[in-house]
Amino acid sequence: xxxxxxxxxLTKNYGRKTALNQVCLxxxxxxxxxxxxxxxxxxxxxxxxxxGLLQPTAGEILIGGIKPGVETKAxxxxxxERTYLQPHxxxxxIVEYFQDFYxxxxxxxxxxxxxxxxxxxxxxxxxxxxxxxxxxxxxxVMSRNADLYVLDEPIAGVDPAARDYILHTIVANYNRNATIxxxxxxxADVESILDEVVFIRQGSIVLQADAEQIRRSEGxxxxxxxxxxxxx
Amino acid sequence: MLGKLMKYEWKASWKLFIPANLVIxxxxxxxxxxxxxxxxxxxxxxxLDGLMSGIFILVMMLSYALSIITxxxxxxxxxxxxxxxxxxxxxxxLLHTLPVDKHYIIVxxxxxxxxxxxxxxxxxxxxxxxxxxxxxxxxFSEFFGGHWYLPIYVxxxxxxxxxxxxxxVAAVAGIFAKILQxxxxxxxxxxxxxxxxxxxxxxxxxxxxxxxxxxxxxxxALLLLTDGTEEYLWSGILGHWxxxxxxxxxxxxxxxxxxxxxxxxxxxxxxx
Numbered sequence: 001x002x003x004x005x006x007x008x009x010l011t012k013n014y015g016r017k018t019a020l021n022q023v024c025l026x027x028x029x030x031x032x033x034x035x036x037x038x039x040x041x042x043x044x045x046x047x048x049x050x051x052g053l054l055q056p057t058a059g060e061i062l063i064g065g066i067k068p069g070v071e072t073k074a075x076x077x078x079x080x081e082r083t084y085l086q087p088h089x090x091x092x093x094i095v096e097y098f099q100d101f102y103x104x105x106x107x108x109x110x111x112x113x114x115x116x117x118x119x120x121x122x123x124x125x126x127x128x129x130x131x132x133x134x135x136x137x138x139x140x141v142m143s144r145n146a147d148l149y150v151l152d153e154p155i156a157g158v159d160p161a162a163r164d165y166i167l168h169t170i171v172a173n174y175n176r177n178a179t180i181x182x183x184x185x186x187x188a189d190v191e192s193i194l195d196e197v198v199f200i201r202q203g204s205i206v207l208q209a210d211a212e213q214i215r216r217s218e219g220x221x222x223x224x225x226x227x228x229x230x231x232x
Numbered sequence: 233m234l235g236k237l238m239k240y241e242w243k244a245s246w247k248l249f250i251p252a253n254l255v256i257x258x259x260x261x262x263x264x265x266x267x268x269x270x271x272x273x274x275x276x277x278x279x280l281d282g283l284m285s286g287i288f289i290l291v292m293m294l295s296y297a298l299s300i301i302t303x304x305x306x307x308x309x310x311x312x313x314x315x316x317x318x319x320x321x322x323x324x325x326l327l328h329t330l331p332v333d334k335h336y337i338i339v340x341x342x343x344x345x346x347x348x349x350x351x352x353x354x355x356x357x358x359x360x361x362x363x364x365x366x367x368x369x370x371x372f373s374e375f376f377g378g379h380w381y382l383p384i385y386v387x388x389x390x391x392x393x394x395x396x397x398x399x400x401v402a403a404v405a406g407i408f409a410k411i412l413q414x415x416x417x418x419x420x421x422x423x424x425x426x427x428x429x430x431x432x433x434x435x436x437x438x439x440x441x442x443x444x445x446x447x448x449x450x451x452x453a454l455l456l457l458t459d460g461t462e463e464y465l466w467s468g469i470l471g472h473w474x475x476x477x478x479x480x481x482x483x484x485x486x487x488x489x490x491x492x493x494x495x496x497x498x499x500x501x502x503x504x
Binding site: 014015048051052053054055070071073074076078080082083084085086088093097100101102 | 233236239240243244247318322323324325326328329330331332333425499500501502503504
């Protein structure tokens, strides 16, 4: 079976600025992978290209062996780094929206997670706090049985207690045969759940390795190793 | 998927457009009642009374016209805002990651927008009929009794139901062309690295100029080909095209703008 993500010579320029530079990357199925890099390293650009929100300047990206399109979107569950839901909608309407468009969406799972977080289904999104909105989005994304979960900065901007809940939600709810690609620069918080890490700097992949292997070979945590690699 | 997309477009728009249309209806009834009452005083023997009634009617009619224009423009601006934010704003991150064909997205947005513009146009048309129509007691029997096309007859100078219907079909095609012109402009504008809204406005006006040039060339060509009169030339410039030309042109514009929108969404999406 083809890797869930294959990038070959993937390049993205914004005018004269190169956001991704000849990225070659294979992501295997059934792994939790951290896409780690400092701000502006190209993480979000790579994720947006995977989701068809940006077009590469050069190179190719394949999701499950095919180019991003209608078919790949049915298999990717994407959490952007911003609120993408209509603020006037009620939580239950948003659940219905996901149920309408994603055949793999499990509404019961979503309502169960909402109840555990005491988020009322009839609340309008505009009346929820920023952190609660992010939790609602994560619940929606993790209530799908996708092949690839792409989570862009899922724990940025939320309190430590919420971070724990979010990470627990990710690990407890994902499809075991699926891959989770989790982009963040808060490595210490996510390190415990990662199988594999991809370090990205200035648009280039500088390392792709097993998290446990890094800990054994380097004799330090991934967070510590990251700080050394990306030391200013 | 098209039906589902339309369902959510409808849900996002009806809360604005139903009240907007009710406002037009209320304004029309209020203006008619006020004019009716004031109109009786207009014929009064007391000159001052008649003058005051005349001023009152004038003010009411001006307020009515301004209010209707405001409501209509407000509705149109909302549709443009809704298109931009849901397609190329933050909500676009959800829209463009749905497993749906881009054709469905464009068609759903165009159909719902056209529906609301048509409803508002129809309500305004009936409203103008009510306010300016004189004997309002027979409003419904007159309007639905076949006289609805009389104003079109005045414009087209042909008393023919078929012509009136075809003129409406051409106008509907024009509405779709305008909606798709907005979507094409916004789509091209979002390709810009900075000032995306300004770039969208720029494209809109550029399309407008281009359309004016095309129409100018066609008018000249028609004039030459038909040995037309100056009168015909002016009627073309004023927009009183024969419905055949209006329909063909609007369909061509709509198709062109649709293709531009689809191409950008499918191959050039740039949600930076």
